[in-house]
Amino acid sequence: MHLIVYTSEFAGTDSELESTVEAIVAKARISNQENGITGVFFNCGRRFLQFIEGEFDAVNALMAKLSADPRHRYVSILFNDSVPERGFSRWSMDQFNVGTSATLDLEYLQMVRDACRANFQTRTETIVSIFKGFIESDELD
Numbered sequence: 298m299h300l301i302v303y304t305s306e307f308a309g310t311d312s313e314l315e316s317t318v319e320a321i322v323a324k325a326r327i328s329n330q331e332n333g334i335t336g337v338f339f340n341c342g343r344r345f346l347q348f349i350e351g352e353f354d355a356v357n358a359l360m361a362k363l364s365a366d367p368r369h370r371y372v373s374i375l376f377n378d379s380v381p382e383r384g385f386s387r388w389s390m391d392q393f394n395v396g397t398s399a400t401l402d403l404e405y406l407q408m409v410r411d412a413c414r415a416n417f418q419t420r421t422e423t424i425v426s427i428f429k430g431f432i433e434s435d436e437l438d
Contacts, residue, residue, distance in 0.1 A: 298383050299353040301360050302376040305369040307343040314343065317368055334359060335385040345369060350383055 307314055318340050329335065334351035347363075349356055364372050 298350060298380050299356045300348065300350045300376060300378060300380045300384070301356055301374060302346070302348050303360070303363070303372055303374045304347075305345045305363075305372045307340075307345065308368055308370045311343075314340075321368070329359075332359070335383060337385055348385070350380065350385060353379075 307317070309317055318338075322338060325338070329349075329351075332351065332355045334349055334355055336347060336349040338348075339346040349359055351359075360374075360377075363369075
């Protein structure tokens with residue numbers, strides 16, 4: 298089983314964001330199911346964070362498509378490695394909209410990535426929870 302976690306930034310206008318995210322998730326649910334890919338998609342305002350998992354070739358083919366997708370830019374892969382098991386076995390693509398005032402602290406996400414690379418014994422759901430913890434909302438300040 299292979300897992301890729303990446304972040305990117307929405308390339309369209311603010312007025313296009315909601316409908317674009319809905320279209321991405323709807324298509325991903327169908328396509329991912331057909332290709333044996335599962336995962337989760339977070340959007341935090343204009344910033345995306347996505348986990349995709351499945352067989353190595355399928356995940357890397359999808360990542361190549363995603364990297365070329367003009368709807369987002371500044372793709373940064375945080376994690377790209379084998380994992381002991383699937384963490385989202387029932388989710389062809391679940392989606393969480395964290396809110397338009399939320400921001401991702403990329404420095405902390407990279408620290409989590411480095412810790413996971415050093416000792417990836419943690420289940421994928423735990424990693425998702427850790428990443429979710431680094432999503433900060435301006436409303437909480």
